[in-house]
Amino acid sequence: MSVSRVLDVVADAAPEIRAGLPERRTKAETENESGEAQLEADLWADDLLYDRLADVDGVNWYGSEERADPLTVGDAEDGVAVAVDPLDGSSNVKSNNPCGTVVGVYDEPLPAPGSSLVAAAFVLYGPITTMTVARDGDVTEYLLEGGERTDLGGVELPENPVVYGFGGRVPDWTEAFEAYVRDVEQELKLRYGGAMIADVNQVLEYGGVFGYPGLQSQAEGKLRACFESMPIAYIVETAGGASSDGTRSLLDLDPDGLHERTPTFVGNESVIEDLEAALSD
Numbered sequence: 001m002s003v004s005r006v007l008d009v010v011a012d013a014a015p016e017i018r019a020g021l022p023e024r025r026t027k028a029e030t031e032n033e034s035g036e037a038q039l040e041a042d043l044w045a046d047d048l049l050y051d052r053l054a055d056v057d058g059v060n061w062y063g064s065e066e067r068a069d070p071l072t073v074g075d076a077e078d079g080v081a082v083a084v085d086p087l088d089g090s091s092n093v094k095s096n097n098p099c100g101t102v103v104g105v106y107d108e109p110l111p112a113p114g115s116s117l118v119a120a121a122f123v124l125y126g127p128i129t130t131m132t133v134a135r136d137g138d139v140t141e142y143l144l145e146g147g148e149r150t151d152l153g154g155v156e157l158p159e160n161p162v163v164y165g166f167g168g169r170v171p172d173w174t175e176a177f178e179a180y181v182r183d184v185e186q187e188l189k190l191r192y193g194g195a196m197i198a199d200v201n202q203v204l205e206y207g208g209v210f211g212y213p214g215l216q217s218q219a220e221g222k223l224r225a226c227f228e229s230m231p232i233a234y235i236v237e238t239a240g241g242a243s244s245d246g247t248r249s250l251l252d253l254d255p256d257g258l259h260e261r262t263p264t265f266v267g268n269e270s271v272i273e274d275l276e277a278a279l280s281d
């Protein structure tokens with residue numbers, strides 16, 4: 001089945017991506033579709049994933065942060081589309097902080113609605129390399145080590161929120177969002193590392209909320225729906241949490257473009273409910 005093959009390919013590629021980072025920490029002198037400087041590591045991880053995923057039977061479309069348009073790579077009648085952020089948080093590579101890889105598997109061509117996600121996964125290149133997979137109503141964490149994938153068990157969001165992390169410069173936040181954060185920080189502990197995958201993974205581990213809000217300078221914020229926000233929302237919601245763009249679940253989005261951005265929030269249901277209430281005031 002193509003979804004299993006996609007996940008296998010990502011699990012096999014991840015240790016290679018990690019091993020290739022030390023020699024690819026410099027800028028590539030190119031920009032991606034979002035206008036961000038690309039690292040050699042971004043381009044290299046994208047090429048590696050493209051080469052392997054395009055080869056999987058049943059993968060019809062490949063879309064990536066590092067490519068302007070989705071590519072048609074197959075012609076199966078019941079094929080899937082794979083959207084990837086080859087290296088999430090790649091600005092952390094220079095300072096040797098964690099980063100990740102994000103994958104969303106959709107059963108519609110890209111850009112696809114969140115409702116067409118059939119699986120999502122991320123790899124976290126932290127002190128150890130793990131892969132977290134949401135599929136068929138369950139989230140499972142795996143250790144990737146020595147060419148082996150070891151099942152570390154099911155992932156469920158803890159009941160009580162503990163940590164929070166929000167992106168964007170504070171003076172660029174909206175007044176309503178800043179007021180919400182002032183409430184959040186009364187209860188929760190700040191943990192922001194600048195790589196969505198690492199910041200989301202600690203929410204899965206400890207409970208809490210991660211977000212990248214709409215900003216005064218950029219109302220849609222920074223994160224892109226197809227290969228960042230919706231796959232992460234699928235994972236967090238499947239683990240028992242909630243997601244929001246400020247008014248509704250991120251899985252209700254239907255982006256017009258592969259690189260369309262959206263305000264992004266994931267975490268415990270109670271914290272996301274408070275967020276939606278605060279932003280609607």
Ligand code: AHG
Nearest residue numbers: 087088089090091167168194195196
């Ligand atoms: P990417 O490296 O794929 O472009 O993603 C970067 C994103 C995301 O990982 C993170 O949440 C956010 O950018 C951090 O942005 P700031 O540096 O503005 O905090």
Ligand code: MN
Nearest residue numbers: 085088089228
């Ligand atoms: Mn990213």
Ligand code: MN
Nearest residue numbers: 065085087088
């Ligand atoms: Mn990236």
